[in-house]
Structure formats: structure tokens, C-alpha cells
Amino acid sequence: MKKARVVVLAIAITAALGAAWIASAIVSRAPEVQQVEKTVGATDVLVANKDIGLGDSVRADDFKWQQWPIEGVTPGLITKESQPDAPADLSGAVARAPFISGEPIKEQKLIKISEGGVMAAILPRGMRAISTPIREETAAGGFILPNDRVDVILSYNMKIGSKEQPVSEAVLRNVRVLAIGQALENTDGEKVVTGKTATLELTPRQAEVLSLAQSMGELSLSLRSLSDALPGDEPTAKIGEANQGSVKVLKYGVPSRTFGIN
Structure with a gap:
């Protein structure tokens, strides 16, 4: 075999090996993940710290503040911004309806003892x-x-x-x-x-x-x-x-x- 052909063949083999190595490196490289942090507006909403039964007298530690998306704050929910002393203010009230743990507290579902008895609290209007x-x-x-x-x-x-x-x-x-x-x-x-x-x-x-x-x-x-x-x-x-x-x-x-x- 002529010397020129040997040189050309060697160059071709080297180029092929180089291309294979580059392709393997590209395939095995882990894809870059871009982490995008999205800040969602939130506020503290008063929720039940445990299950509260119908007619139960509640205490301050029966409530807790929990972050809630601002978009999900509906009328009637108690926010820390508007009523920071709500747990203490509601202590001693009676539940007019049951709450499950983590459920937002609404004042309409609680009644102070001074406002009437438990039975009167759960009676619908006119009954x-x-x-x-x-x-x-x-x-x-x-x-x-x-x-x-x-x-x-x-x-x-x-x-x-x-x-x-x-x-x-x-x-x-x-x-x-x-x-x-x-x-x-x-x-x-x-x-x-x-x-x-x-x-x-x-x-x-x-x-x-x-x-x-x-x-x-x-x-x-x-x-x-x-x-x-x-x-x-x-x-x-x-x-x-x-x-x-x-x-x-x-x-x-x-x-x-x-x-x-x-």
C-alpha cells in the first residue's frame, strides 16, 4: 500500500473516532434545568388547629395562623392583618357548626356565650x-x-x-x-x-x-x-x-x- 493511502486512512479513522467521542459526550451530558422561582402573594389566615365539634367551646390554642394565597382569601375569612388578636377574641365562643383541622374559621360559625345558648345558636331562623x-x-x-x-x-x-x-x-x-x-x-x-x-x-x-x-x-x-x-x-x-x-x-x-x- 502506498504511503499516501496509509496517511489518508489514518486521518479518516482519527476523524471518525473524534466524531464518535463528541457525539457520546453530547448524548451523555445531563440537560440543564433552569429553576424559576415564582413568588406568590400570601397572607396569614386563621384556621382550626384541630377538629372542632358542633357545640364545642373553643380556646385560643384551637386556632392557628396558616399562610393562604391572597387570591384564595374570600369574604368572611379572618386574616392576621385585619384581626391580629382573633384567637384570643374568639376564645370561649361556641361552634355553631363543626370544623375539621385546617379549615378556615368564619365568625358566622361561632357564637359568644353572651349572645345566646348553644341550642339557640344552632337553630335556624324561625324554628x-x-x-x-x-x-x-x-x-x-x-x-x-x-x-x-x-x-x-x-x-x-x-x-x-x-x-x-x-x-x-x-x-x-x-x-x-x-x-x-x-x-x-x-x-x-x-x-x-x-x-x-x-x-x-x-x-x-x-x-x-x-x-x-x-x-x-x-x-x-x-x-x-x-x-x-x-x-x-x-x-x-x-x-x-x-x-x-x-x-x-x-x-x-x-x-x-x-x-x-x-
Whole structure:
């Protein structure tokens, strides 16, 4: 082989090796990552430091300040800039609704003791709270819990001709249970709440009907299914009303009346 060809071949091999090395270096080089820091405006918002139950009396250490994006601060939230002493100012208030840990605090969901009792605080406008005695056997075996909805059934003796016959009437329908005894809510996964009284949320007219029913006979609470226990204005049965708009059913010879629209 001629000397010139050897030189050309050597140069070509060297160039190829050099190109391969350069290509390998480019492929194996880690890509450069550019870190862009974006500063987001934030402010301190008052949040629950732990879970707070309905009717709980709160203390200053039940709250904490937590950074919150300014864009997410909605009306009603308490900011450190506007109310720096809010934890101390709200200490002793009662929760009108439950809070979960980390949930922003709103003053509308808290009430000072001086402004009214706990029950008055959780009652909607225009509604009344009235209690009625219950026993386990007249309250679905103790399985009725606060916030359940029930029918109130009155059992009493009605004079029919010269005889008295036991009669049952649904005097109230689809009413909310506010409390059983002193329990305002179902806590710690309890499935049974026992007590000697049930406090019901009623309209003023319903409260009058319940008060009259208590003096006439024994009351029982009938638990409604969740599927038909939605809030709504349902008719209230009028005690002892004539049969207009009602259905009379004989069970084993005992008359029972369930009232419809009055």
C-alpha cells in the first residue's frame, strides 16, 4: 500500500473516532434545568388547629395562623392583618357548626356565650326547639341520632260510641332531631345515643301540636330512611281532626289513622 493511502486512512479513522467521542459526550451530558422561582402573594389566615365539634367551646390554642394565597382569601375569612388578636377574641365562643383541622374559621360559625345558648345558636331562623320524653322502646331502640329525621306518632284512647279504643296518629312528619339527651351530634363513630329526651326542630305551629300531643297520650318516634328524610315542608297532622283528607285503617280490630294533606 502506498504511503499516501496509509496517511489518508489514518486521518479518516482519527476523524471518525473524534466524531464518535463528541457525539457520546453530547448524548451523555445531563440537560440543564433552569429553576424559576415564582413568588406568590400570601397572607396569614386563621384556621382550626384541630377538629372542632358542633357545640364545642373553643380556646385560643384551637386556632392557628396558616399562610393562604391572597387570591384564595374570600369574604368572611379572618386574616392576621385585619384581626391580629382573633384567637384570643374568639376564645370561649361556641361552634355553631363543626370544623375539621385546617379549615378556615368564619365568625358566622361561632357564637359568644353572651349572645345566646348553644341550642339557640344552632337553630335556624324561625324554628323552635322543643323536647319530648322518650324511652328506648319508643325511639327506635336507641338508634335515633342527632340530625336524623323522624315522624312523631301519638297513641291515645279515643271514645268511639260508648267504648274507648286505642288510636295512633302521625301528628308530625319529617322533623329533624336536634339532640338526644345532651348529645348534639354523633361523635367518635357512635351508632347509638341514649337519653330520656329528644329535642326536635319545629315550626311554631308544630311546637303547639307537639305540646298538645304530650298531654293526650304516649309519643313514639319513627325513624325515617335517609332516602325520604330530606328537609321539606310536609303537612302536619291535626290531632283528632275529622276524617276529611285522612285514611282510617283497622289493624286487628284497632282503628289507626294516618292523616294526609289537611
